[in-house]
Amino acid sequence: MNTFLNRLMGRVKLGGLLAVAAPILAIVFAMLITSVVLIAAGKPALDTFGWLIDNGSQPRSIVNIVNLGTTYYLAAVAVAIGFRMNLFNIGVDGQYRLAALISAAVGGAAVLPGVLNIVLVVVVAVAVGGLWAAIAGFLKVRRGVSEVISTIMLNAIATAFGSWLLIEHFGTVNGNAIATTPIPDNAHVPAAAIVPGTQLGINTFVIVAIVVGIAYAVVLSRTRFGFNLRATGRSEPAAVASGVSVKKMVLITMILSGGAAGLIGMPELLGSSFTYNTNFPAGLGFTGIAVALLGRNNAVGMAIGALLFSFLDTSSDILQLHDISPEIVKIMQGAIVLSVIIAYELAHRYRLVAEQRRVSRELLEGAAA
Amino acid sequence: MLRTSVTKLAATAATGAVLMAAAACGGSSSTSSEASTSAAATTAAAAPKAKVGLAYDIGGRGDQSFNDAAAAGLDKAKTDLGVDAKELEATAGETDAQKEERLRLLAQGGYNPVVAIGFAYSAAVGKVAKEFPDVKFAIVDDAVAGPNISNLLFAEEQGSFLVGAAAALKSAKGNVGFVGGVDVPLIHKFQAGFEAGAKAVKPDIKIQTKYLTQPPDFGGFNDPAKGKTAAQGMIDAGADVVYAAAGGSGGGVFEAAKAAGAKAIGVDSDQAKTADPGVQGVIMTSMLKKVDVAVYDFIKKFVDNAVVAGPTIYDLKAGGVDYATTGGQVDDIKSKLDEYKQKIISGEITVPSK
Structure with missing residues (x-):
């Protein structure tokens, strides 16, 4: 089943040199596209890359990149859980926003003290994300509704439902913002100022992201559930034939994906804003889709992709300081995702053609002998 | 089938993105060069009286609305008061940390005063203003308080x-x-x-x-x-x-x-x-x-060394709103x-x- 979709989702592995060559080719290609755009706009391409690297290696930038990357990584894992089973959970965006809102309200109520409150907030967020995703899973299993359609619709519903909850129930008006009651000081996730040269601290929620990444890799590749999930993704009929209940898998995977989505808002909520307000970052679910594609649904690949995206996003201001439009960052991100897809596809095709040549050569030699 | 259609789609999307990007960059680069030449013309005579850092909300200069009104005030300050300026804009869906970083970059880069456009900067201004007690901050549409924060509010x-x-x-x-x-x-x-x-x-x-x-x-x-x-x-x-x-x-x-x-x-x-x-x-x-009036007034007060922290309400009486x-x-x-x-x-x- 060496189809384009399977290759896109990282289900077919490249071996040897090609596995190294593909990502390098992709980055070179993305830099070329970006350079063309920069030169067309009359900006110095080489200097631009210099400024990016210079800014990205400042201690303060490193902290910001890791913190934002933590959020992006959680978003990518949430998306990837579905992707590995051919479930396109486009609703990660709505799932995390609703989860962050409701868990922020629960945390603000401070029914439990200190660390217990943190645990409660996280549990509520995972539960809300999972439940919201379960609606799409249930619709698919029971009614055959495509999860792509239902999750997109549920995003819109989550936005409207969230506003209603925030405006009518959880929120208080403070100036021009509506915000939930702040989570008390004793239930904040601490920031660790471990990068020398800056007082900014790394959000310790990064540990949770690493644990989630490890769990994702281990469950997928080392457990029976992971095998069933991957098998269903590769070929549904084959999975059914080997006794996998596809419906059950769809529902469980959707809930897991939504549960992971519930974690996306946690670094920001517990480590930085401590409240859900009308300015809470939106659209992280879609960033997650791009990062999951970029990392080819691989736990380590997505971590690299998340850091690359957050590196570019934290560079938008430094580019503007040099009179370069911040949109260049979005172009670079788009170019990288496309380049990675194209580079891996080229590498796969190269391997296929090389194999075919080898086989036909051996056959010819065999016929001659 | 799938392979060819996906490849085509990707190719079309890539070309489209590059074209649009080129157009976008072209547009913004021409406006910024206009702005810098007009600033250069006025500053040629005297050294700039102040380096203003301005942080826009999403949309930035060119939104034909709120941000543009602020930009108009800044442009007037450049020509009338001979100040230098640097403008940074927000991106969609960013976190408070990114907004803070934008203000920090300006404050650290020697820009003073720093003007934040829009209530989305509320938390960021409150935090960064504490880190730079010698820099004057202003925020439009928000009442966040601090000894070096001026609030430009409208009725x-x-x-x-x-x-x-x-x-x-x-x-x-x-x-x-x-x-x-x-x-x-x-x-x-x-x-x-x-x-x-x-x-x-x-x-x-x-x-x-x-x-x-x-x-x-x-x-x-x-x-x-x-x-x-x-x-x-x-x-x-x-x-x-x-x-x-x-x-x-x-x-x-x-x-x-x-x-x-x-x-x-x-x-x-x-x-x-x-x-x-x-x-x-x-x-x-x-x-x-009249966001332009508020932004200009604030910069003028800074140049005149008359900045007052706290809210200034631009109402009918002050000519801040009108029909x-x-x-x-x-x-x-x-x-x-x-x-x-x-x-x-x-x-x-x-x-x-x-």
């Missing part, structure tokens, strides 16, 4: 009261509409003032209200199609004057009003001048929110509107803000 409800009164005076059917961009407290102020003004003229007037999007979806400030649909619905239900308090979505409201022969009211800028020329004729007046008379469509009711204006200034009428 939008007072200006909206006047255009509400104008709407009621001009409505033949006794039925007017309010299109709000996003359902947030800031826009509730516009609605409250508009309703109070309309009812002051005609207590039994029918007022239709519609918000285009719910937060955190702030698309309602920049979605003309949604504005058009909402305004059409109101006009179909009998409204003949519609107030667009919806930023860039107002363009759609004006189109709908034009198609149906109704009247519209603009917001923030004098939209009978700034809107698309084809629809300027339907804009009978606009609620002016526009471009096009002469409200000339016949001007005396009545000015009467309301005086009553608000004197305190005889208190306009509700909720």
Whole structure:
């Protein structure tokens, strides 16, 4: 089943040199596209890359990149859980926003003290994300509704439902913002100022992201559930034939994906804003889709992709300081995702053609002998 | 099949993206070079009196609305006061940390004062201002407090009261509409003032209200199609004057009003001048929110060394809000509107803000 979709989702592995060559080719290609755009706009391409690297290696930038990357990584894992089973959970965006809102309200109520409150907030967020995703899973299993359609619709519903909850129930008006009651000081996730040269601290929620990444890799590749999930993704009929209940898998995977989505808002909520307000970052679910594609649904690949995206996003201001439009960052991100897809596809095709040549050569030699 | 169609799709998307990007970069680079030449012309004579750092909300310079009003104030300060400036803009869906970083970059880069446009910067200004006690900060539309923070606030409800009164005076059917961009407290102020003004003229007037999007979806400030649909619905239900308090979505409201022969009211800028020329004729007046005046005043105070921390309220009295008379469509009711204006200034009428 060496189809384009399977290759896109990282289900077919490249071996040897090609596995190294593909990502390098992709980055070179993305830099070329970006350079063309920069030169067309009359900006110095080489200097631009210099400024990016210079800014990205400042201690303060490193902290910001890791913190934002933590959020992006959680978003990518949430998306990837579905992707590995051919479930396109486009609703990660709505799932995390609703989860962050409701868990922020629960945390603000401070029914439990200190660390217990943190645990409660996280549990509520995972539960809300999972439940919201379960609606799409249930619709698919029971009614055959495509999860792509239902999750997109549920995003819109989550936005409207969230506003209603925030405006009518959880929120208080403070100036021009509506915000939930702040989570008390004793239930904040601490920031660790471990990068020398800056007082900014790394959000310790990064540990949770690493644990989630490890769990994702281990469950997928080392457990029976992971095998069933991957098998269903590769070929549904084959999975059914080997006794996998596809419906059950769809529902469980959707809930897991939504549960992971519930974690996306946690670094920001517990480590930085401590409240859900009308300015809470939106659209992280879609960033997650791009990062999951970029990392080819691989736990380590997505971590690299998340850091690359957050590196570019934290560079938008430094580019503007040099009179370069911040949109260049979005172009670079788009170019990288496309380049990675194209580079891996080229590498796969190269391997296929090389194999075919080898086989036909051996056959010819065999016929001659 | 799938392979070829996906490849084609990717190729088309890539070409499109590059083309659009080239266009976008071309546009912004030309405006920034214009800005820098005009600044250079004035600063050639004397060293800059101040290096102003300005952080826009999403959309930045060129949004034909809120951010552009701030940009106009900054441009005036560049020519009149001879200041230097650096402008940075926000990206969609960013975190508070990214907003803080933007302000820090400016403050650390020697920009003083630093002006943040929009209440989205509330938390970021509060935090960064503490780290740079020697830098003066200003924030538009937000009341976050600090010893080095000046708050540039507007009495939008007072200006909206006047255009509400104008709407009621001009409505033949006794039925007017309010299109709000996003359902947030800031826009509730516009609605409250508009309703109070309309009812002051005609207590039994029918007022239709519609918000285009719910937060955190702030698309309602920049979605003309949604504005058009909402305004059409109101006009179909009998409204003949519609107030667009919806930023860039107002363009759609004006189109709908034009198609149906109704009247519209603009917001923030004098939209009978700034809107698309084809629809300027339907804009009978606009609620002016003079962000440009506030930004210019603040920079001038900085240059004069007279910055005061805390809120400055730009209301009718201070000339921070007003109604526009471009096009002469409200000339016949001007005396009545000015009467309301005086009553608000004197305190005889208190306009509700909720």
